[in-house]
Amino acid sequence: xxxxxxxxxxxxxxxxxxxxxxxxxxxxxxxxxxxxxxxxxxxxxxxxxxxxxxxxxxxxxxxxxxxxxxxxxxxxxxxxxxxxxxxxxxxxxxxxxxxxxxxxxxxxxxxxxxxxxxxxxxxxx
Numbered sequence: 001x002x003x004x005x006x007x008x009x010x011x012x013x014x015x016x017x018x019x020x021x022x023x024x025x026x027x028x029x030x031x032x033x034x035x036x037x038x039x040x041x042x043x044x045x046x047x048x049x050x051x052x053x054x055x056x057x058x059x060x061x062x063x064x065x066x067x068x069x070x071x072x073x074x075x076x077x078x079x080x081x082x083x084x085x086x087x088x089x090x091x092x093x094x095x096x097x098x099x100x101x102x103x104x105x106x107x108x109x110x111x112x113x114x115x116x117x118x119x120x121x122x123x124x125x
Contacts, residue, residue: 003024004115005022009121024096046066
């Protein structure tokens with residue numbers, strides 16, 4: 001059974017940093033991504049990481065202040081968020097799928113069949 005578990009969300013002051021983690025169990029996924037949903041808004045993409053057949057990772061990020069990375073265990077991904085702003089307040093979701101994508105094609109939410117429950121990030125001014 002596939003399960004995605006996010007952690008690391010908390011309340012921080014503007015300008016601070018956080019690192020979110022997502023652990024996927026049950027299967028290996030070549031594509032893992034972060035999305036977020038702010039109150040009253042649609043869920044939007046944040047970043048994605050794609051593992052190629054040769055074992056290298058490609059990373060794509062919508063936010064220049066955020067960086068996605070993958071641990072050596074393949075199924076743990078991180079989202080490093082720096083210089084946080086109040087508008088970054090949202091529930092952050094991890095998602096995973098198989099296959100390959102490049103750039104914006106990695107942000108198609110409908111293509112992700114596995115999702116975590118989300119972790120709350122609150123940034124105060």
